[in-house]
Structures are given as structure tokens and as C-alpha cells.
Amino acid sequence: MTRTIFIIWIIRLNVQRGGVHRIINMLLEQLPQHGYNVHYLYTTDDYKSFHHYQSINEATPIPLSNLQSLLNEFHCDLIIGQDAVLSSRLSQIIQQWNNPDIKYISVYHNSIFLLENALSRNYWIWLLKHDRSIVSKALALARLAVYPLWKKQCRKTEIELFQKNYDIADKLIILSKRELSEIKALIHEEIPKCTVINNPLTWEKIEDPSIIPHKKKEVLIVSRLYNPEKRLDKALYIWKQLEKKGFMDWKLRIVGSGPHENYLHDLAQKLKIKNIEFTGRQNPYPYYLAASLFMMTSAVEGWGLTLTESMQTATVPIVFDSYPALHDIITNNYDGVIIKDDDFDSYISHMAQLMSHQDERERIARNGLESCRRFTIDKIVHQWVDLIKSL
Numbered sequence: 133m134t135r136t137i138f139i140i141w142i143i144r145l146n147v148q149r150g151g152v153h154r155i156i157n158m159l160l161e162q163l164p165q166h167g168y169n170v171h172y173l174y175t176t177d178d179y180k181s182f183h184h185y186q187s188i189n190e191a192t193p194i195p196l197s198n199l200q201s202l203l204n205e206f207h208c209d210l211i212i213g214q215d216a217v218l219s220s221r222l223s224q225i226i227q228q229w230n231n232p233d234i235k236y237i238s239v240y241h242n243s244i245f246l247l248e249n250a251l252s253r254n255y256w257i258w259l260l261k262h263d264r265s266i267v268s269k270a271l272a273l274a275r276l277a278v279y280p281l282w283k284k285q286c287r288k289t290e291i292e293l294f295q296k297n298y299d300i301a302d303k304l305i306i307l308s309k310r311e312l313s314e315i316k317a318l319i320h321e322e323i324p325k326c327t328v329i330n331n332p333l334t335w336e337k338i339e340d341p342s343i344i345p346h347k348k349k350e351v352l353i354v355s356r357l358y359n360p361e362k363r364l365d366k367a368l369y370i371w372k373q374l375e376k377k378g379f380m381d382w383k384l385r386i387v388g389s390g391p392h393e394n395y396l397h398d399l400a401q402k403l404k405i406k407n408i409e410f411t412g413r414q415n416p417y418p419y420y421l422a423a424s425l426f427m428m429t430s431a432v433e434g435w436g437l438t439l440t441e442s443m444q445t446a447t448v449p450i451v452f453d454s455y456p457a458l459h460d461i462i463t464n465n466y467d468g469v470i471i472k473d474d475d476f477d478s479y480i481s482h483m484a485q486l487m488s489h490q491d492e493r494e495r496i497a498r499n500g501l502e503s504c505r506r507f508t509i510d511k512i513v514h515q516w517v518d519l520i521k522s523l
Contacts, residue, residue: 135520136169136207140222141214144174145185148413150356151437152241155331156214162513168520171206173199179221200229210235210520216304217242217434220296227300235523238301242434243311243455244294248286249432253279255360262359262395291319298325302523305329307435308457327519330460331435332512333504335417338444341501343421344494349382349487352423352447354416354438355430357390364396366429366452366476372403373480379487382407385423389413420445424493425486430454436461440507443467443500448493450483467496467503 139156147153156172163170172185173194181193184202194202203211213222216238226236243249253276260272275282294315298304302325306312309328316323351371355362364386371384384405386396389412400408411419416438420426426442428451435457442449443461449468451458452475462468469486471479486493 134167134169135209136171137163137210137212137520138171138173138203138206138208139212139214140173140175140182142175142178142219144176144183145172148415151331151435152214154334154437155241158332158509158513159212159516162509163516163520166513166517169206178219179225196225199225200231203234208234210237210523212237212239213301214239214241216240216293216297217244217246220293220300223297223300235302236300237303237305237519237523238297239305240307240434243308243432243457244290244306244315245287246432246434247290248283249455250361251275251282251286252431254363254431258360295319298323301325303327303519305519307331308460310456310459314456329515329519330457330507330512331437331440332509333444333507334437334441335444336509338501338504338508339421339446341446341498344446344497347424347446347493347497348422350419350423351382351384351425351427351483352416352419352442353384353386353388353427354419354441355386355388355390355428357386357388357393357396359392359395361431363429363431363452364392365399367427368396368399368403368405368408370427370429370476370479370483371408372405373476374483374487375406377480377484379484380407382487384408384427385411385419387411387414387416387419416441417445420447423447424497425450425483427483428452433457439468440504443504446497446501448486448496448500450479450486452479461507463503465496467500469496 145153145157147157160170160172173182174185175182181195182199183190211234215222217240223238256272256275259268263269304326306328307330312328353367359365420441426447426449431454433455439449439461451470452473453470454473462470464470469482
């Protein structure tokens with residue numbers, strides 16, 4: 133009998149908007165090829181009502197009180213929740229149903245330590261300096277005044293959230309084996325229901341090494357322009373120093389949009405950066421094909437799909453060591469370059485080294501093309517299928 137799966141998240145799908153969208157879309161496209169009926173429900177009001185994606189009734193909200201009836205009507209066997217990193221609301225709803233016929237997988241699309249890493253001391257300092265809202269500035273000042281207690285509370289909240297989702301789920305998925313060991317050490321117990329499934333490559337095609345000699349003197353950033361999390365101002369400061377060192381025949385392209393676009397434009401002008409282009413939100417693929425190097429300066433990521441995107445297009449990634457899953461993706465100086473977090477001098481010197489030495493760039497780019505095959509869509513989907521069959 134064909135099994136029916138409902139994937140549930142908090143946003144209507146738009147694959148141009150980010151990694152979680154692309155991963156859910158991949159499951160919607162790939163799991164039916166393995167014999168599953170797959171549906172997507174999304175909520176925009178904190179699980180009070182739902183929309184059935186690409187259904188003729190999508191415009192008509194389904195109230196929470198009718199959700200269980202809808203799932204029974206479609207003979208749902210499995211729910212895959214996508215919001216564990218921020219909420220246990222769906223887990224609690226499923227617990228209240230107490231229906232053993234519906235299995236439940238809860239998915240973390242970011243580090244379980246997202247809250248404390250994203251809302252770090254540097255985040256509140258940045259908000260205090262640059263946010264125009266008096267309320268935001270006052271909040272930042274208050275947080276900084278009690279920051280050690282704030283961070284301790286963040287950690288407590290993260291652990292409680294993980295424990296709630298873990299206890300209710302039949303399986304809980306995280307992205308990184310490194311984070312798995314960190315969680316075990318933190319909660320001092322085994323977590324057998326927790327399993328690791330990496331994110332797959334964005335595109336099915338891995339480029340041929342023949343494109344490498346045709347790469348241009350371009351450096352690429354693909355990111356949402358949200359500075360406290362992505363720390364793109366750090367990338368601009370690094371790029372300014374590289375221009376001062378004389379790398380004026382190289383160009384920096386930033387692909388993406390977000391709430392701090394104006395701030396970053398103004399900062400680039402203030403720094404008098406010359407060789408830079410903000411493209412806005414675009415299909416990044418052609419930019420990857422042209423670029424030789426890829427910069428990531430984030431404070432925190434879950435997986436970082438842009439890193440594997442750079443690897444499968446022979447664009448050498450250079451990234452601050454700021455989150456665990458990075459080490460599941462990159463082996464330092466083999467298929468990318470990992471820089472100690474916040475070590476600006478090291479980041480600048482490694483960039484300069486790669487910009488000056490084509491042979492080294494090409495060696496790492498070739499290794500990346502092979503290394504990223506670990507994350508092909510087919511391999512990752514089979515891990516999902518094996519997990520689903522085990523339930």
C-alpha cells in the first residue's frame with residue numbers, strides 16, 4: 133500500500149528564498165519517485181490554520197480543528213515537521229492527538245544553538261549602533277547589560293526546545309554529525325531517536341573540471357542581506373583590505389536581497405570600495421559558473437547550501453569557522469578554506485594567496501567537484517527513504 137506523507141512548515145514555498153524551501157521542494161519532487169504520496173501544508177499564523185500547497189483550496193485556510201480530519205481523509209501515515217529549530221508547537225499538537233497510526237519526524241534545519249549564536253553579543257552591539265528604531269536600541273542596551281544571564285537563558289531555552297521535540301517525535305533529524313556529539317555532551321544522555329541526514333546539492337549537475345581554466349577573477353557572495361546573522365559587513369571590510377593590497381583586477385559580486393541592503397550599500401560607499409556589484413535577488417547559478425572564489429562570513433548556519441553550491445560549480449569556498457556542520461562539508465585546504473572565526477588577518481591573507489596563485493585555486497576547485505559527490509540528491513533521498521521505511 134502506498135504511504136502518504138504530509139510535510140508541514142510555516143511559509144509558502146518559494147525556492148528562490150532559501151535553503152529550507154529548496155530542501156522541502158526536493159522532497160516533494162523526489163519522494164513520489166519512490167512510491168510515496170507527498171503533500172505540503174504551511175501555516176502563517178503559528179499553527180492556528182493551514183494551507184494545502186498547490187491545491188485548488190490553497191486560498192481557503194484549514195483551521196487547526198479540521199486538520200486531523202484532513203489527514204485522516206488522505207490516509208496520512210507520516211508527518212514531517214520542518215520547524216523544530218524555532219518551535220515545538222507542531223510536536224505538541226501531534227502529542228495531543230495521540231494517534232499511533234501517524235508517525236512523526238521532526239527536522240532541525242539549523243543548529244540547535246541558533247538562538248544563542250544568532251543573538252550573540254555582537255548582534256546586540258550591531259543593533260545598538262545601526263538600528264534606527266529607538267525601541268530596538270533600548271532592547272539591545274538592556275540585553276547587553278545582562279548578557280551573561282541572557283546567554284545562559286538562551287542555552288536553557290534551546291535545550292528545552294530540543295527535548296520537547298525529541299520526546300514527541302518518532303525520529304528527529306539534525307544536519308551534522310558534529311552537532312550530534314555536542315548535543316549528547318550537553319544533555320548527558322544517549323539520543324537514539326536522533327539521526328543525521330545532510331542536505332543535498334542544490335542542482336543535479338556537478339560541473340565538469342573543464343570549466344575551471346575559464347573562471348574569471350571574480351569573488352562571489354550569495355546570501356540574504358541580513359547583517360547580524362550573515363555578517364556581510366565583515367566581507368566588505370575584508371574586500372577593502374584586498375583592494376588596498378592591489379587586487380584591483382578582481383571583482384566582488386553580492387547576489388541576494390534583504391532588510392540590510394541599504395546599510396551594506398552605504399557601507400561599501402563609505403569604505404570607497406571600487407570593484408563591487410550588488411545584483412539583488414537573482415538566479416545565482418550563472419554567477420557561480422563565472423566566479424573563482426566564494427566568501428561566507430556568517431555568524432551561524434545550519435548547513436550552508438551555498439558552500440556545496442560553490443563546490444559543485446568549481447568555485448573555491450572560504451568561510452569563517454562559526455558553526456559545526458561546516459566541517460561535514462569542507463576539509464580545510466583540500467576542497468575549501470576554513471578560517472578561525474573573526475580572524476580577519478588570516479582571512480585576508482588566505483584570500484590574497486588564492487587570488488595570486490591560480491594553480492592552488494584550481495587544485496582546490498577540482499577537489500571540490502569530487503568531494504561534493506557525497507551530497508548528490510540521489511544519495512540523500514535514499515537516506516530519507518531508508519529512514520521512512522524504518523518507521
